Amino acid sequence: MSHKHQIQEEVTIRFAGDSGDGMQLTGSLFTNTTALEGNDLRTLPEFPAEIRAPAGTVPGVSSFQLHFGSKEIMTPGDIVDVLVVMNAAALKANLKFLKGGGIIIANTSGFDKRNLGLAKYERDDNPLENGSLEDYTVVEIDITKLTRESLSDFDMSTKDVDRSKNMFVLGLLYWMFERPLDSTIDFLNKKFKDKPQVAEANIKVLKDGYHYGETTEEFTSRYAVEQASIEPGTYRNVTGNKATVLGLAAATKRSGLELFFGSYPITPASDILHGVSALKHFGMKTFQAEDEIAAVTSAIGAAFGGRLAITSSSGPGVALKGEAIGLAMMLELPLVILNIQRAGPSTGMPTKTEQADLMQAMYGRNGESPIAVVAPRSPADCFHMVFEACRIAVEHMIPVIFLSDGYLANGSEPWKFPQSEDLAEIKARFEPARNGSSSSNGDGSAEKFLPYVRDENYVRPWAVPGTAGIEHRVGGLEKEDLTGDVSYDPDNHEKMVKMREAKCDKIADFIPLQEVDNGTENGKLAVVGWGSTYGALRTAVHELRQEGKDVSHIHVQYLNPFPKNLEYLLKGYDKVMVAEINNGQLVKIIRDKFMIPAEGINKIQGRPFGVAELKERITAALED
């Protein structure tokens, strides 16, 4: 039979099923194929909050959303065009994301009495049968049965056979969206290199899914999404956490320093520990510490020893590291703290995203304790900003907090990756050895090495053990300027507090000026964002400007110190609004530093902004 061939500018698909249904893998494979086809895209996986919620229940649902198109795609999509549901619970948990008239592909064997019960539908109230879905196009397929039939000639257990049913869905969607199977077949052959029968079975089911689309009469249309006009070059797909690992490898290489990574497992940061621990041949050592405090303090020990020292965590762990970060600031040693933020406070919602640790990063230590703060704005930007964090830490001898979040960590985008030779060099300034065996013989005879003599940027030298003639002591007690000797002198303390502040502020001379991402350098309204809200804000402002609205988008990656021109820039607008996934944090800092009546656009639901809701709220602000 023939099918209508429709061209779509953008499509959002959401794969949803039980944790054991392999929806994350299905989504990732579809993503790879889609990227290879030249579409722009963004993805968002969502995992169940519980470790192993009972199979078939709503808390056990795992989903993966993919937004792709022939135009610029900056978010995983607000609403979904196609929803794949492997069971009743998946439908219940995800129907709210489906647009009116959207397509539901439902695995009917996941809607039997047992599954309906587990999903807490009334016994005789199967949503596939009671007419409640009549606003949608529902395609009912008994995927379990078809998969079993597909593999009837294979000598496999039913359990193993059922595991392949996600490949049926994938094949079917490849048919629907006119995508080739090659990349997935390659993947399966590689993955099951040692189990050729499993590879063969999965490929068979994948192809049968594809052919099912062709032969069944369920579908009237196929959809084509043409290549996006993306900057020419070689691309790969990357998640935020992966890009962070790669950025650390790049900083290791470009600094010529060995990297030390002290960490303690925590969601959603652990993937960075996993990633770095596999890169031992890149001059990177990992240390899985006994707790968050040992993670950061071991890194401080490595920094004292002249290594590029990194610690990673999420908000609760960073809270535990607070005292030690203060020590690193006081010692004036380079240290990079990766905070992959999650919804707080306290344990909060570990698998959900939030941007509520900015205040913690800025002020979450005892005493006057200024340190640098940077934030990546997209998954691929994690590469660039973690590299920047390392550069600032090493060249300014200061701790730097890198504020990513769960949304960036797990989300992915195509990335035109750089060549290593195009990356900046990170220059550590080590104090050289001195002739003469002793720095201070107790009688002042030798010239004493002064560990806190500063250069024109208030940066002290990195004086590491093993260097003859510069033996010296550092500590968390207030120190005398230059000598570093313990000092309780009142004037010295004030001087040193101001000095450490000036040193941090001086970093502003070494970061790029703030640009307007989209819009004009002055006007009616500037919407300011930071971190992972970038894609949604960019899309929303782009669309509003196309509608003729006077709104500009400014996205801040350097949060402490701010770029030097940010104040001037913001004062060029009649109104400034700050959009954040928190209860208002950057907005407070902007009001404090610049004395402007900025207002917040906030969402605190553990989920990113949607484009539509941003447009609505920005429009309302424009009409005020």
Place this chain on the structure above:
Amino acid sequence: MSSKTTTVQDKKVNGKAKSRAEKLSSKDFASDQDVRWCPGCGDYTILKQVQKVMPNIGVAKEDIVFISGIGCSSRFPYYMDTFGMHSIHGRAPAIATGLKVSRPELSVWIITGDGDSLSIGANHFVQVLRRNVDVNLLLFNNQIYGLTKGQYSPTSREGQVTKSSPYGSIDHPFNPVALSLGSDGTFVARAMDRDPRHLNKMLERSHEHKGTSMLEIYQNCIVFNDGAFELFTDKRSRPREAIYLEDGKPLVYGKDKDKGIRLDGLRPEIVSLNEDGVSKDDLWIHDEKDTTKAQLLSRFFDDPEPDKEHFPRPFGVLFDVERPTYEDGVNAQVEETVERKGEGDLDELLRGPETWEIK
């Protein structure tokens, strides 16, 4: 593979050390800072002995690092003319671990107290022992919080009256050597401030051991807990209350060396020599490599009640065995990975497994 590299590094360090260390004396290890412990504090003796040992250990001065936490004893690094860090409360073992893993050629010393490493930092204390990082941990035990002016510590006696326990401490104290053995420490020893020669020897032994060396040092706090160890340190009672361990030698003590420890199966018993036909040949022979005996010795922890028969407190090396160090393990993995995969190629890494061209 790893051991080979370690040897090369050791040679380099030792080679460099010889020319430099020969010229140095204990004075060369004194910094220009005024020492600010209370007059009569046991810390002075320990500082002096450490400064005396340093020129003899065969390590260049610039390769020595002292790391401390918080407390009276943790001021120690300021007084040593080596590299040093006075860090935050309880964390010195973790800082030292990061440093040693990064810079295995350095000689890293941890200075800590009973509060620092058995209360706030107890986790790091047991972890460093378990991992067997090659560092030397000097635990200054004065059974009190001195810097905060006299609260009971995790090694204070039950019933001890302090500022925060006016009716006596209810806390059961830690036995630091037993805790160290329980953490699979590879070197566990005890010394006291009032026996500097023995202390000096124990410091040398701590340095010689490859792996974490835990040396507990009984240290008198003259202001807040004066005399806590007097029965062990006073020359009159010491022969009765302390037993000095020597590898391969029988366990003998007493003023006239007339008492000994004999093992009846796994049960130690106090015997009088030259009585009932007991001779030195019948006694427990100390074996630093014997885990079981070390466990038994660590339990010689009786309150020294002069009128009741009780075991003497052991001083010296209770246990000293070899086990691969943590940093050697880390570096061996690095080397094996490099051997297997070659030096990492950043451009290949950035490319990843799958790319596509946009034209």
